[in-house]
Amino acid sequence: MSRVVVQKYGGSSVSSTEKIKKIANKLIERKKIDSKIVVVVSAMGDTTDDYISMAKDITKYPDKRELDVLMSTGEMISASLLSMSLNSLGCEAVSYNAYQLNIQTSGLHGKSYINDIDVSKITESLDSGKIVIVTGFQGLNDEGDITTLGRGGSDTSAVALAVKLNGSCEIYTDVDGIYFTDPRKYKEAKKLEEIEYEEMLELASLGAQVMHSRSVELAQKYNVELYVGLSCSDIKGTYIRGIEDMKLEEKVITGLATCDNDAAITIVDIEMSNVAKLFEKIAIDGISVDMISQTAPVGSKVNVSFTIPKEELDQCEKIAKLFVDKEQIVIDEDITKFSIVGLGMKNTSGVASKVFKILSENKIEVKLITTSEIRITCAISSSCKQIAIQSIAKEFNI
Amino acid sequence: MSRVVVQKYGGSSVSSTEKIKKIANKLIERKKIDSKIVVVVSAMGDTTDDYISMAKDITKYPDKRELDVLMSTGEMISASLLSMSLNSLGCEAVSYNAYQLNIQTSGLHGKSYINDIDVSKITESLDSGKIVIVTGFQGLNDEGDITTLGRGGSDTSAVALAVKLNGSCEIYTDVDGIYFTDPRKYKEAKKLEEIEYEEMLELASLGAQVMHSRSVELAQKYNVELYVGLSCSDIKGTYIRGIEDMKLEEKVITGLATCDNDAAITIVDIEMSNVAKLFEKIAIDGISVDMISQTAPVGSKVNVSFTIPKEELDQCEKIAKLFVDKEQIVIDEDITKFSIVGLGMKNTSGVASKVFKILSENKIEVKLITTSEIRITCAISSSCKQIAIQSIAKEFNI
Numbered sequence: 001m002s003r004v005v006v007q008k009y010g011g012s013s014v015s016s017t018e019k020i021k022k023i024a025n026k027l028i029e030r031k032k033i034d035s036k037i038v039v040v041v042s043a044m045g046d047t048t049d050d051y052i053s054m055a056k057d058i059t060k061y062p063d064k065r066e067l068d069v070l071m072s073t074g075e076m077i078s079a080s081l082l083s084m085s086l087n088s089l090g091c092e093a094v095s096y097n098a099y100q101l102n103i104q105t106s107g108l109h110g111k112s113y114i115n116d117i118d119v120s121k122i123t124e125s126l127d128s129g130k131i132v133i134v135t136g137f138q139g140l141n142d143e144g145d146i147t148t149l150g151r152g153g154s155d156t157s158a159v160a161l162a163v164k165l166n167g168s169c170e171i172y173t174d175v176d177g178i179y180f181t182d183p184r185k186y187k188e189a190k191k192l193e194e195i196e197y198e199e200m201l202e203l204a205s206l207g208a209q210v211m212h213s214r215s216v217e218l219a220q221k222y223n224v225e226l227y228v229g230l231s232c233s234d235i236k237g238t239y240i241r242g243i244e245d246m247k248l249e250e251k252v253i254t255g256l257a258t259c260d261n262d263a264a265i266t267i268v269d270i271e272m273s274n275v276a277k278l279f280e281k282i283a284i285d286g287i288s289v290d291m292i293s294q295t296a297p298v299g300s301k302v303n304v305s306f307t308i309p310k311e312e313l314d315q316c317e318k319i320a321k322l323f324v325d326k327e328q329i330v331i332d333e334d335i336t337k338f339s340i341v342g343l344g345m346k347n348t349s350g351v352a353s354k355v356f357k358i359l360s361e362n363k364i365e366v367k368l369i370t371t372s373e374i375r376i377t378c379a380i381s382s383s384c385k386q387i388a389i390q391s392i393a394k395e396f397n398i
Numbered sequence: 399m400s401r402v403v404v405q406k407y408g409g410s411s412v413s414s415t416e417k418i419k420k421i422a423n424k425l426i427e428r429k430k431i432d433s434k435i436v437v438v439v440s441a442m443g444d445t446t447d448d449y450i451s452m453a454k455d456i457t458k459y460p461d462k463r464e465l466d467v468l469m470s471t472g473e474m475i476s477a478s479l480l481s482m483s484l485n486s487l488g489c490e491a492v493s494y495n496a497y498q499l500n501i502q503t504s505g506l507h508g509k510s511y512i513n514d515i516d517v518s519k520i521t522e523s524l525d526s527g528k529i530v531i532v533t534g535f536q537g538l539n540d541e542g543d544i545t546t547l548g549r550g551g552s553d554t555s556a557v558a559l560a561v562k563l564n565g566s567c568e569i570y571t572d573v574d575g576i577y578f579t580d581p582r583k584y585k586e587a588k589k590l591e592e593i594e595y596e597e598m599l600e601l602a603s604l605g606a607q608v609m610h611s612r613s614v615e616l617a618q619k620y621n622v623e624l625y626v627g628l629s630c631s632d633i634k635g636t637y638i639r640g641i642e643d644m645k646l647e648e649k650v651i652t653g654l655a656t657c658d659n660d661a662a663i664t665i666v667d668i669e670m671s672n673v674a675k676l677f678e679k680i681a682i683d684g685i686s687v688d689m690i691s692q693t694a695p696v697g698s699k700v701n702v703s704f705t706i707p708k709e710e711l712d713q714c715e716k717i718a719k720l721f722v723d724k725e726q727i728v729i730d731e732d733i734t735k736f737s738i739v740g741l742g743m744k745n746t747s748g749v750a751s752k753v754f755k756i757l758s759e760n761k762i763e764v765k766l767i768t769t770s771e772i773r774i775t776c777a778i779s780s781s782c783k784q785i786a787i788q789s790i791a792k793e794f795n796i
Contacts, residue, residue: 059486088457
C-alpha cells in the first residue's frame with residue numbers, strides 16, 4: 001500500500017485559474033510516483049481580504065458565526081476549481097468540504113481547533129484512484145455551524161489530514177524553504193535542508209511567518225514530517241522533522257532571527273512590591289511584554305528592564321508613571337532583538353558564552369539577555385545588526 | 399401561533415452590501431407585524447455569471463459535481479451578509495445552508511429537485527425569535543454532494559420551505575408584479591392583482607420570466623399562496639393563488655403574451671407516412687417545435703405547418719429536404735406568436751370565435767392556431783402585434 005501524500009497550497013499559489021491549472025498539471029506528474037494524493041487548498045489570493053472588506057461594509061463588528069460562513073466559501077471555490085481542472089485533464093478528482101468530512105472543531109469562531117476528521121470518504125476516493133481536494137481552514141462545531149481555524153489554518157488542516165491518513169505533508173507556498181535567517185535582511189542567508197520541530201517553533205515565534213505555529217506543534221506531536229517549498233517548482237525546499245529522523249550531523253545553531261519592532265524600557269529604583277502591580281496593569285492593557293530582566297534589590301528597590309512593541313511605548317509610559325517619577329523611566333528605541341536558535345545548545349555547553357564573546361570582540365553592546373533551552377535572545381543596538389549576523393554566522397560556520 | 403412568512407430575494411435585490419442593508423431594515427419593520435420570518439436569498443448580482451466564467455477559464459466542460467460546489471457558494475455569501483446585517487442592527491438572525499437543513503434532492507447536478515427539507519433548526523430558531531436566512535438554489539443528493547436546482551431555483555427553495563413550514567411565500571424581484579401583458583412591449587399593460595396557478599404556468603411557458611415554473615407548480619400542488627413584488631418597495635404586487643381563494647369575479651382573459659423569436663415552416667404535399675419521420679429527425683436534433691397543424695390528406699399527401707426558433711431554421715430546412723424538394727418548403731419569418739390565457743375560457747364558450755372575429759375585423763391574418771383548455775395561440779404577422787394587443791384588450795375590457 002502506497003503512502004498518502006498530503007499537499008497544501010496557499011492563497012498566493014492558487015490566486016488565478018492559470019495557477020490552478022499549473023498545479024493540476026504538476027499533480028498529474030506527481031501521481032505517477034505517488035498514487036495517493038490529498039490536496040488542501042486555501043482561498044484564492046485576496047479572496048479572504050475581499051470578504052473581510054465586504055463584511056466591514058455591512059458592519060464594523062460582523063457576527064462571528066456568519067463571518068465564518070462567509071470565509072469558508074473561499075476554500076470551496078478554489079477546491080472546486082482545482083478539481084474541475086484535474087477532471088478536465090483526464091485525472092479523476094473530487095473535492096470535499098468540512099461537512100462531507102465531518103471536520104470537528106472546538107473553540108471560538110475564527111480561531112477553532114480541529115478535534116477529529118472522518119477520512120472514510122477520502123480513503124474510499126483514494127482507493128478508487130482519485131485525487132482528493134479538501135477545503136482547508138474550516139470545520140464544524142458541535143452545533144454543526146461552520147468554524148474557521150484562523151489565518152494560516154489551512155497548514156493545520158493539512159497536518160491533521162496527514163496525521164489521520166498516516167501520510168507525509170508538503171506545504172507549498174511563495175517562499176522556497178526555511179532559511180538560516182531572513183534572506184530579505186541578510187543576502188547570504190543559506191536555506192536549510194532540514195530543521196527540527198522545536199527549532200522551527202522558536203523561529204516561528206520570533207517572526208518567521210512561513211509556517212503556522214499550530215501546524216508545526218501538531219506535526220511534532222504526531223511526528224509527521226513536513227516539507228516546505230515553492231509551489232510548482234523543482235527547487236529543493238526544507239524538511240521539518242524530529243531529531244531522530246535528521247540526516248545530518250547536528251548543528252549547534254540552526255537559525256537566527258532579528259526583530260526591530262521593539263523598544264526597551266528600564267525603570268530605575270522601583271519599589272519591589274510595585275513590580276508585579278506594574279506588569280499586571282500592562283497585561284490588562286493588552287501590551288505584550290518580552291525580555292524582562294531585573295537586577296538584585298538595593299534595599300526595597302530594584303531596576304527592571306523589558307521590551308515592548310514601539311507603538312505601545314506611550315501607553316506603557318503612562319502606566320509606569322503611576323509607580324515612579326518621569327526621571328526614573330529610561331527609554332531606548334534603538335534596539336534590535338537578535339535571536340539564535342538551535343537544538344544543539346541543549347547538549348553543547350558554553351554556546352551562550354561563545355555568543356557573548358563574539359559580540360564583545362565585535363564591540364557590540366548587549367543591552368538585555370533572555371534565554372530558553374534552545375534559544376538565546378540579546379537586545380543590541382540596531383546599527384550592529386549586520387555585523388552581529390555576519391560574525392555569528394562565521395564563527396558557527398553557517 | 400403566528401403564521402410563517404417565507405420571503406425570497408433574487409440576485410438583483412442583493413447585488414450590493416447597500417441593498418442587503420436595505421433589506422435588513424425592511425425585515426426589521428416587517429417583523430413587528432409577522433414575528434416568524436424565513437428569508438431565502440439568491441447569489442449577489444452577477445456572482446453566478448462570474449463563477450461560470452471562472453469555470454470556463456479552467457475548462458470548456460466543467461465537471462458538473464464541482465460546478466455545483468462552486469455555484470453553491472454564492473448563496474452562502476449573500477446569506478451570511480444578510481444575517482450579519484440583521485445582527486448588527488440588533489435583530490437576532492442566523493443563516494443555514496443545505497447541509498444544516500438537510501435539503502435532500504434527486505436528479506442531475508445543475509437541475510436537481512427538492513425531495514425534503516428538515517426544518518427543525520428553522521422552527522427552533524424562529525421560536526427563539528430569530529429571523530432565519532436560508533441559502534436558496536441548493537441541496538444535497540444521496541451521496542451528500544452539493545446539488546443545485548437550476549437557474550431560478552431559489553424560487554423553488556422558497557416555496558418548498560413555505561410548504562414545510564405551512565407558511566405563505568413572497569417572491570421579491572426587480573419587477574413589481576405580474577402584468578396582463580409584457581409592459582415593455584405594451585405600455586398600457588395593467589398589473590394583475592391576482593392570477594391563478596394554471597394561468598401563471600401558461601404565461602411562464604410563453605416566456606414570462608418573472609417566476610420559475612417549477613416553483614409555481616409546487617405552490618399549486620400544496621396550495622401555497624405566492625406573492626410577487628418589487629423588493630424594498632410599498633408598491634402592491636401580484637398574488638398567485640388557487641381559484642377557490644380568488645377574491646375577484648372571474649375574468650375570461652387574464653394574460654396576453656407575444657413572442658417574436660419563431661418562424662413558421664410549411665411543407666406542401668409531403669407523404670403522410672413521412673410526417674412522423676420528419677418530426678422524429680427534428681426532435682433528435684433538439685429543435686423545439688411548436689404550433690404544429692396539418693391539413694386533411696389529398697390522396698396520400700398532406701400539408702403540414704409548424705413554428706421553430708428562427709436560429710434553427712437552416713438546420714430544420716436541411717432535414718425537411720430529406721423528404722421533399724426545395725420548392726415544397728415555404729418559410730415565413732414574419733410571424734409573432736400571440737397567446738391569450740385565461741381560466742375563464744374553460745367555462746365561457748365562444749372565446750376563440752370572439753378572438754378570431756376581433757382579429758378579422760382588424761384585418762389581422764391568422765396564419766396558425768393552437769389551443770389548450772385555458773390558452774389560445776395564433777401566429778400573426780409581426781406588424782399586426784400592437785393592434786392585436788389593443789383590440790383584444792379593449793374588447794375583453796382589460
